Amino acid sequence: MTKQNEQKPHHHGDLSEALIEAGISLLNEGGVDALTLRKCAARAGVSHAAPAHHFKGLKGLMTAIITRGFLLFADEMNVNIAAAHDDPKSRLHGCCIGYLKFSRENSALASIIFDKTNCYNDDEKWNTAADSAYQVLIDICAPFNHPYGDAEITQIAVWTMLEGYVNFERKGVINNSDRNRKPLDINLLIDMLKLEIAG
Amino acid sequence: MTKQNEQKPHHHGDLSEALIEAGISLLNEGGVDALTLRKCAARAGVSHAAPAHHFKGLKGLMTAIITRGFLLFADEMNVNIAAAHDDPKSRLHGCCIGYLKFSRENSALASIIFDKTNCYNDDEKWNTAADSAYQVLIDICAPFNHPYGDAEITQIAVWTMLEGYVNFERKGVINNSDRNRKPLDINLLIDMLKLEIAG
DNA sequence: AAGATTAGCTTGACAGTGTCAATTTTAATA
DNA sequence: TATTAAAATTGACACTGTCAAGCTAATCTT
Structure with missing residues (x-):
């Protein structure tokens, strides 16, 4: 058998x-x-x-692995968005929880995912998967005012703050501080952004 | 001769x-x-x-290189702070300009500098150099209100936003967007943070 | 000053790594 | 069934970091 x-x-x-x-x-x-x-x-x-x-060498295999990673990443965000209350701020918070969760539970994968130099970025599946993750961010930022008239600035602000934090956490910088404290609530950081619901 | x-x-x-x-x-x-x-x-x-x-292997040499890097990094920030107007917001902006400048002009060095796993982090010179860079940030954030009663949150917010952005820029993610646009003014992002001068 | 010690460096080896070329094995095709 | 194409193997090459052993030259000791 x-x-x-x-x-x-x-x-x-x-x-x-x-x-x-x-x-x-x-x-x-x-x-x-x-x-x-x-x-x-x-x-x-x-x-x-x-x-x-x-696969076209190690880089080719990494392209495929990262493609898989983007799908897992988008899923994790979507699951946490779906679990949140249905208002823009709560949904944003859910998205961030998902981002952080993915980063913590797939540390190594998360550390290579955003580096385009690891990939053949003309790969079609890779592009589709990367876009699907980026689209989650675009949608979640859409309801908010864009203080500088450009939606992309808001997206980048959220995106960079998340990525900066998980990077520091992953690389061991954040716990570099002399006192030992519990892991930061990511939404404490997000709430420091000037985001207001458009209306 | x-x-x-x-x-x-x-x-x-x-x-x-x-x-x-x-x-x-x-x-x-x-x-x-x-x-x-x-x-x-x-x-x-x-x-x-x-x-x-x-040096104790490659990791030992990298520890020394990163130590040098932190000194250059702190210098670049300090130079740009000194060149700014003498008010908290301008000084913060100067700091960010320096951060971005260092990252752009020393791309590879900047990419390894914050990863503690590259270093023997019991190294004394490394600790001193890293602290000197971190102290620049602490000082520059000190004049601002700390909405959650913890100065460190403000520092981390600024730090992560900067690091997130330069990471994306370095890894080629930011220019991933369909339109080609000029490099972002980092202070556009920083100004999205709720930072008010304590009074 | 002369011998002993040690720091600085070299040579050679080893196990990994990615990648290429040539070959063998199997499946699909005609 | 014979041919062709795909799938996987074997073997080699130039790299990498690291270790052990030996050589060279500066320093120290007496």
Whole structure:
């Protein structure tokens, strides 16, 4: 019934998918440095050069991993937005909770996701996935006034504040302070932004 | 007169310094990936294993490079603060200009500077240098009201917004938007923070 | 001043890494 | 069934960081 007693087939079946999952596991277990082409191959049970037939080198595999990451990221935000009260501020808060949650629970993945130099950014799936995440932000910012007449400024303000904070948290800077305190409520930061509901 | 006709001496003279400078040059020229122990050694004119006698591996050299980086970083902020009008908001703006300038002109160095995992963070000089940079921020935020009764929240808000923005800029995310626009004025973002002079 | 000590550096090796070329194995096709 | 294409393997190469052993030259001790 199982493959237990069968010979290992020459063809893997779905090596692309196996490599992506191996990569994400390696990221979770050992951080960014643990993500290597050879280890992904080994974990998928194939030889070190097999991935080359599915991805254009390490960068190609990373493109696929990051694509997956963007989908998980957008999901996490959407789930937390859906769980929030249905007013703009609450929805924004939910979005931020989701952002922070994703960053904390997928630390290594989150650390590579926003670096375009890790990707072939002409990749179609990557573009679609990245846009789907960015669209969450655009939608969540839309109800607010744009003090400088440009919606993008508001988006960037929220986006950068979130990204700056999770970066510091991830890199161990925030806990650099002499006193030890509990993790910051991200919405304390967000509420420092001049955001008012348009009306 | 010059060393041109002399034999290369066995002892370098000041290899530590030469390695740090080689490292910074490599970062500027080829980004983070270009920073390798062996290339630093080659550029300093010594064998590949020579650095081990001055630094505890690559991480040790990076600790020294980042230490240098923090000093340059603090300097750049201080210069721009000094050039600003002598009121809290102008000084804050000057600080941000310096932050952004440092990040743009030392892109690779800036990208590794805030990652504690790159360093031996029990290093004394590193701690001193990092604190000197952080102190600039503390001082610049001191004149403002702290809406949540904690000065650190204000500092983190400014810090994260800056770091988030320069990160996006560096990683090529910000220019991801469909329209091409001129670089953002960082103080447009900073002015979106609820900061009022304490009185 | 002469010998002993040690700091500074070199050489050589090792296990990883990504990537390429050549080859073998299997599946699909005609 | 014979041919072709796809999938995966093997082996090599140039890098990387790190370690061990040895050599060179400056410093220290007496």
